[in-house]
Amino acid sequence: MHTPSEIIYEFSDSRSDPRAPRSVEPTREDLEWLFAALFDAYGPRHWWPTVHGGSFELVVGAILVQNISWSNVERALVNMRDAGVWSFREILDAPDEEMHEIIRPSGYYKAKTRKLKEFAEFILGEHDGDLARLFALPIGEMREQLLSVWGIGEETADDIILYGAKKPSFVIDMYTRRLLARLGWEIRGKSYAAYQELFHKLLPHDPYLFNEYHALIDYHVARICRKKPLCDQCVLAEDCPVGLGVTQP
DNA sequence: TACCAGGTGACTG
DNA sequence: CAGTCACATGGT
Structure with a gap:
């Protein structure tokens, strides 16, 4: 069910310059880089959490x-x-x-x-x-x-x-919005649909990819990219304008 | 102590 | 469309 990204997806390791001017919409390479970086750091998350299951x-x-x-x-x-x-x-x-x-x-x-x-x-x-x-x-x-x-x-x-249902509909939450904003990525419009369309447009509609991607974002943001971010512990810091001190949280 | 946490619907300008 | 507010408990 959960397979390392480099096996299923030939994701790029290049992305837009974190020091570049802000208000840049993320590219396919950006989203692939983010997933690979989080997956490499944390591994599969095995969401959704359960108590009894079902x-x-x-x-x-x-x-x-x-x-x-x-x-x-x-x-x-x-x-x-x-x-x-x-x-x-x-x-x-x-x-x-x-x-x-x-x-x-x-x-x-x-x-x-x-x-x-x-x-x-x-x-x-x-x-x-x-x-x-x-x-x-x-x-x-x-x-x-x-x-x-x-x-x-x-x-x-x-x-x-x-x-x-295990079908590919990308989940957007406040953590997703915060992380993208911190990375300096601006989305056209603030609506849920605007964020979701971005992921749907740039990524393969694979339920396992969407599952892990959202889970990884939430795991990372809850622990590291909090309201007061812990950039000194962040695996994205060298590629993030906040981590680099270019922009404020 | 005050702030925060995996949103939604009702209401307003 | 975008902003604001009520809704309520438990952890830090």
């Missing part, structure tokens, strides 16, 4: 992790399993007050209770409660259906498509 947990976890740390989500997932709420039918049947207590550690527990129930209604009503039926749809149709569910935005939809 597609049900993947979807629930993707919703619960919205703007919260995964460690908080783990508690909520354990609570759900312990409480015997471990299917979309059981989510729908559980009283709101009970769901609130069960998922409280994941934060925003009232909003997320509604989100879980909205998704449960969707999958039970439209796909007979079977995630495999949703995952069998073409990417465009699957994404459209997911986005129609209240509480499922673009990142959560792509998490489900990429890590659940």
